[in-house]
Amino acid sequence: MKRHPAVGWVRADQVPTQATIAEVLALRNRVADLESEAAAARVTPPIGTEDLQQGDDSVEITMSFTARPAGGSYSDRRGYTAHIDLTWNEIFAAVAPTMINEAADDDLRRAFNKIFDQRARAAFANDKALKGNTLDEFRFRDEEKETCIVQFRALGLIRESMRPRSVKDTNTYWALTPYGDHLMTQLRAVRRTPIAPEEPEGDATEGELVDSEEELK
Secondary structure, three states, X not given: OOOOOOOOOOXXXXXXXXXXXXXXXXXXXXXXXXXXXXXXXXXXXXXXXXXXXXXXXXXXXXXXXXXXXXXXXXXXXXEEEEEEEEEHHHHHHHHHHHHOOOEEHHHHHHHHHHXXXXXXXXXXXXXXXXXXXXXXXXXXXXXXHHHHHHHHHHXXXXXXXXXXXXXXXXXXXXXXXXXXXXXXHHHHOOOOOOOOOOOOEEEEXXXXXXXXXXXXX
């Protein structure tokens, strides 16, 4: 028996009891449930984000810019402070593609500047008080870009990249989470019937001309 042990022979004290078998089956079912929950969590918001602003909730973006009358010189420009209202989904849909293969912090901030600039120009292009003026020098607050980054991180849409890099590379890199990638696809995929975007709202008042970005920080 020692030289050629037969399959199926076990010691009497090693035979599993019915309780042990039931426990093993319960653990297997629990593992299956956890695996299912983990898979679902990849494309759903994290638990506890229900009370955070998101989706079609509106966020106010403050800026400064200059307006120069047609035919006027550079010295004729006037400085304005203003704000526009965008939704979190509009902002995320615009900046998310930057992070498909990860993005450096500076690149992500440039993506924020780009969408803010586009929407600001569209909002004030037909403003009665500014009609016929050349709008330029749009500047946006760093703290509001940081708020957007923190909000998207809190919503489980982006995360700081953990990819190994050179010791000399001290930059911060951002990447989409599986949920963020899923939401980006839903927002940016071309639909059969295009949905016309709402015209962004804006409000501008004449104010002190901002001469440096330091004053916007």
